[in-house]
Amino acid sequence: MIPSDEFLESKGIRPTAMRLLVFQHLTKSKVATTLSDIENAFAKADRTTLFRTLKTFEQKRVVHQIDDGSGIMKYALCEEGCNCELERDLHLHFHCTNCGKTICLTEQKIPHINLPEGFVAEDANLVLKGICDKCSGQ
Amino acid sequence: MIPSDEFLESKGIRPTAMRLLVFQHLTKSKVATTLSDIENAFAKADRTTLFRTLKTFEQKRVVHQIDDGSGIMKYALCEEGCNCELERDLHLHFHCTNCGKTICLTEQKIPHINLPEGFVAEDANLVLKGICDKCSGQ
DNA sequence: TCAATAAATGCACTTCCATTGCATTGCCCT
DNA sequence: AGGGCAATGCAATGGAAGTGCATTTATTGA
Structure with a gap:
C-alpha cells in the first residue's frame, strides 16, 4: 500500500493536508459518500473546498x-479494477432504500446492450x- | 385510440382541462419531458399545478x-407495453449528450443481474x- | 337549485444542493 | 526573501423540488 501523498502525486494532485484527509476518509468509507458526509466528518472544512477537492479528484480519475x-x-x-482512466467505468451501483447507502459493485459489469440503429x-x-x-440480514 | 379524458378517468384521474393539456402534450412528445418544458409550453400554467399533475400521473401509473x-x-x-402497473418497468433510457434529449427505449429491457448474497x-x-x-445522422 | 363538501389550482415561500466570484492564504521555486 | 500560481474560505447565486395556505372549481346530496 503506497502512502496517500505519493498516490495523489502520482495522479498529478498536489497532496495538501485537506486533500489527504478527504482521500483517507474516502479510503476508509466502504460506501459512496456525499459532500455533506465529508463536511460533517471534518467540521472545520469549508464546503467549497471539499466540493473542489472532489472535482479535482474526479478529473484526475481518483474518484x-x-x-x-x-x-x-x-x-x-476508483479501485484498482476501475477503468476510469480509459473510459467510463461500467460497474454498477446498488442503492439501499432502507439505509440509504450506495455501494459500488465493482465485480458486476453493465452488460452490453444492443441499441437501435444510429x-x-x-x-x-x-x-x-x-x-x-x-x-436484509436483520 | 380512446379519448384522453376517458383514458384519464379509466386511471382514476379526474380529467380537468389542465390535466388533459398536460397529457396531450406528453402524448405528442416523443422524448422525456421536464417540468420546465411543460411550463414553457403553456405559459399560463402554474409550475406547482404542473408539478402536482405529474405527481398524480406518476402515482396513477400514467407517466x-x-x-x-x-x-x-x-x-x-407509460406505453402499452409498460409494466408500471405491476412493478417498476425495467426498460432503459438513452440520454443524448449532444441535444440533451432523453428517449425511452421501451424495446430494450434491463438484463438480469446476479447480485451478491444478501x-x-x-x-x-x-x-x-x-x-x-x-x-449521429448529421 | 343551492348549499355543503371535496378536489384542484395558484401564489408565495422554503429548503436543499450544486456552483461561482472574489479576496486571502499558503506553497513552491528561483 | 519574494514572485507567482495553486488552494482555500467566505459569501452569494441559481436551479429545482417541495410545502402551506388561500382561492377557485367541481361534485354531491338535500
Missing part, C-alpha cells in the same frame, strides 16, 4: 461520481435499488 | 419519472449516454 437517484451526488474511490453509447449508468446485505 | 443524470427529472408516458433488487435504472440517432 467517480454516482447519481443513484437519491437526488444527492455521491462519490466513491445510437452510439459512450457511457452507462446502472443503479439497482432495493435492500442491501446488511439490511 | 414514469426518469433520472437521466442530467440533474433534472424527466417524465414520459442483496435484493426491487428496482433498476439504466441510462445510456451518448449520441442519439438524430444527432
Whole structure:
C-alpha cells in the first residue's frame, strides 16, 4: 500500500493536508459518500473546498461520481479494477432504500446492450435499488 | 385510440382541462419531458399545478419519472407495453449528450443481474449516454 | 337549485444542493 | 526573501423540488 501523498502525486494532485484527509476518509468509507458526509466528518472544512477537492479528484480519475437517484451526488474511490482512466467505468451501483447507502459493485459489469440503429453509447449508468446485505440480514 | 379524458378517468384521474393539456402534450412528445418544458409550453400554467399533475400521473401509473443524470427529472408516458402497473418497468433510457434529449427505449429491457448474497433488487435504472440517432445522422 | 363538501389550482415561500466570484492564504521555486 | 500560481474560505447565486395556505372549481346530496 503506497502512502496517500505519493498516490495523489502520482495522479498529478498536489497532496495538501485537506486533500489527504478527504482521500483517507474516502479510503476508509466502504460506501459512496456525499459532500455533506465529508463536511460533517471534518467540521472545520469549508464546503467549497471539499466540493473542489472532489472535482479535482474526479478529473484526475481518483474518484467517480454516482447519481443513484437519491437526488444527492455521491462519490466513491476508483479501485484498482476501475477503468476510469480509459473510459467510463461500467460497474454498477446498488442503492439501499432502507439505509440509504450506495455501494459500488465493482465485480458486476453493465452488460452490453444492443441499441437501435444510429445510437452510439459512450457511457452507462446502472443503479439497482432495493435492500442491501446488511439490511436484509436483520 | 380512446379519448384522453376517458383514458384519464379509466386511471382514476379526474380529467380537468389542465390535466388533459398536460397529457396531450406528453402524448405528442416523443422524448422525456421536464417540468420546465411543460411550463414553457403553456405559459399560463402554474409550475406547482404542473408539478402536482405529474405527481398524480406518476402515482396513477400514467407517466414514469426518469433520472437521466442530467440533474433534472424527466417524465414520459407509460406505453402499452409498460409494466408500471405491476412493478417498476425495467426498460432503459438513452440520454443524448449532444441535444440533451432523453428517449425511452421501451424495446430494450434491463438484463438480469446476479447480485451478491444478501442483496435484493426491487428496482433498476439504466441510462445510456451518448449520441442519439438524430444527432449521429448529421 | 343551492348549499355543503371535496378536489384542484395558484401564489408565495422554503429548503436543499450544486456552483461561482472574489479576496486571502499558503506553497513552491528561483 | 519574494514572485507567482495553486488552494482555500467566505459569501452569494441559481436551479429545482417541495410545502402551506388561500382561492377557485367541481361534485354531491338535500
